[in-house]
Amino acid sequence: MRTALILLRKDLRLELRTLETVPAMILFALVTFVIFHFGLNRSTIDGQLAAGVLTATLLFAAMLGINRLFVAEREQGGFDAFLLAPVDRSSMLVAKAAALFVFLAALEVIAVPAFGLLLLGPSLGPALPGLILVLALADLGLAVIGTLVSGIAVQTRARDLIGPVIGLPLLIPALIATARAAGPLLRSVHAPAAPPGKWLAILALYDLVFALLAYAVFDFLLEE
Amino acid sequence: MVDEPPAIELRGLARYFGERAALRGVSVRVPAGATLAVLGRNGAGKSTLLRILATLLRPHDGEALVFGEALPRRGFAVRGRLGLLAHEPLLYRELTGRENLEYHARLHRVGPARVQQVLEAVEMERRAEEPIRLLSRGMVQRLAVCRAVLHDPQLLLLDEPRANLDPAASGLVEPLIGRQSGCTRVLTSHDPRAALAEADLVLALRDGRAAFVGPPAEIDQAKLDALYA
Numbered sequence: 369m370r371t372a373l374i375l376l377r378k379d380l381r382l383e384l385r386t387l388e389t390v391p392a393m394i395l396f397a398l399v400t401f402v403i404f405h406f407g408l409n410r411s412t413i414d415g416q417l418a419a420g421v422l423t424a425t426l427l428f429a430a431m432l433g434i435n436r437l438f439v440a441e442r443e444q445g446g447f448d449a450f451l452l453a454p455v456d457r458s459s460m461l462v463a464k465a466a467a468l469f470v471f472l473a474a475l476e477v478i479a480v481p482a483f484g485l486l487l488l489g490p491s492l493g494p495a496l497p498g499l500i501l502v503l504a505l506a507d508l509g510l511a512v513i514g515t516l517v518s519g520i521a522v523q524t525r526a527r528d529l530i531g532p533v534i535g536l537p538l539l540i541p542a543l544i545a546t547a548r549a550a551g552p553l554l555r556s557v558h559a560p561a562a563p564p565g566k567w568l569a570i571l572a573l574y575d576l577v578f579a580l581l582a583y584a585v586f587d588f589l590l591e592e
Numbered sequence: 593m594v595d596e597p598p599a600i601e602l603r604g605l606a607r608y609f610g611e612r613a614a615l616r617g618v619s620v621r622v623p624a625g626a627t628l629a630v631l632g633r634n635g636a637g638k639s640t641l642l643r644i645l646a647t648l649l650r651p652h653d654g655e656a657l658v659f660g661e662a663l664p665r666r667g668f669a670v671r672g673r674l675g676l677l678a679h680e681p682l683l684y685r686e687l688t689g690r691e692n693l694e695y696h697a698r699l700h701r702v703g704p705a706r707v708q709q710v711l712e713a714v715e716m717e718r719r720a721e722e723p724i725r726l727l728s729r730g731m732v733q734r735l736a737v738c739r740a741v742l743h744d745p746q747l748l749l750l751d752e753p754r755a756n757l758d759p760a761a762s763g764l765v766e767p768l769i770g771r772q773s774g775c776t777r778v779l780t781s782h783d784p785r786a787a788l789a790e791a792d793l794v795l796a797l798r799d800g801r802a803a804f805v806g807p808p809a810e811i812d813q814a815k816l817d818a819l820y821a
Contacts, residue, residue: 371699374695374698374699378684378687378695381687381691382684382686382687385686385687385723386686440684440686444680444682444683444684444685445678445680445681445682445683446682446684448646448648448676448678448680448682449682449683449696449699449739450699451647451648451671452646452647452648452671452674452676452682453671453672453696453699453700454668454671454672454700455699591650
């Protein structure tokens with residue numbers, strides 16, 4: 369855990385210094401909301417459609433972050449420097465997943481209120497507590513799977529293609545569960561206070577399975 | 593009387609990249625505290641050998657022992673005892689020199705006083721707060737030397753260690769990576785004369801095979817010419 373914190377601190381410092389990833393993710397999400405606004409030819413949306421638009425937009429914005437997650441390690445020798453240190457290699461998985469989780473949270477702090485202003489019909493306020501829970505579980509899955517996929521992709525020459533090609537199919541179940549969990553919260557009428565437990569449980573199980581899988585295989589990804 | 597184990601022992605070492613053999617049947621024994629100069633043309637396998645010793649690459653055949661520990665299986669036992677100075681400085685361009693060294697110091701559980709000590713040793717303490725991307729190649733190389741020796745390694749793996757260094761800077765890094773360091777060293781150089789002057793033992797590689805293994809006194813101009821022909 370100590371090593372993971374050292375790596376996380378370094379990653380966050382690099383992002384704050386360069387502002388390469390999170391601003392691009394935010395900009396992408398905002399532009400996508402505008403495209404949906406005009407593409408759907410509707411001033412407001414609600415319910416399952418709103419949940420689908422929000423989830424898909426956040427997922428595609430996340431791909432930008434996933435694609436860049438290991439770029440500094442590959443291009444500036446961070447992998448070698450890390451592998452030379454007498455530390456647990458799995459700490460890089462934990463640190464990178466935590467960094468991606470922070471990036472996604474930063475994205476959502478801007479993108480979700482913007483979605484509320486630009487597209488969402490009902491007020492965002494009542495749905496927010498439940499939505500935060502759903503998005504936190506979704507972000508956990510995105511962070512773990514994104515780190516795993518990015519770790520694979522960065523070892524290849526076509527890393528910009530490999531990330532989405534492998535990552536998006538793996539993330540389809542998480543996308544479905546997130547949208548289904550968020551849909552009822554975004555209804556105009558009879559919106560429940562809490563998201564459906566079934567879909568939250570599926571999301572949580574999905575996160576757990578991929579966290580264990582990533583932990584099992586990540587060491588091998590770091591070897592040349 | 594028991595013989596002291598060698599710092600490095602390679603027996604029939606081989607490494608392939610696809611069909612191409614980067615190293616084949618390389619055997620050498622380096623006593624503790626000695627300097628091994630690895631010579632050869634571009635692509636002869638010098639950097640591959642260093643990366644195997646640094647535990648960054650797996651050998652495909654043969655044995656590689658560092659401090660008596662078999663690689664890669666026991667790599668974790670030697671990682672903290674070796675320092676690698678590679679072609680790339682292994683420093684983040686957007687972080688300052690000090691931030692980079694502090695990051696490495698934390699990974700190696702080294703205190704911040706050591707960071708200041710190595711910065712002063714290479715006279716980089718006044719430029720240590722600037723991002724790496726703003727520094728000249730020579731300055732970056734001095735910081736890379738700092739990174740490689742930060743944790744007081746017993747084995748130094750030096751790939752072209754004086755690249756980009758002017759004579760003054762070369763003198764500054766000498767106590768850290770030169771013979772005075774007291775470390776066992778494996779060094780590569782495209783300047784065979786300079787490498788031979790520092791070496792106790794020479795491994796000359798040609799197309800991944802050991803063309804010569806022995807003391808520097810036994811490698812004459814004809815052998816050098818043949819090696820680089």
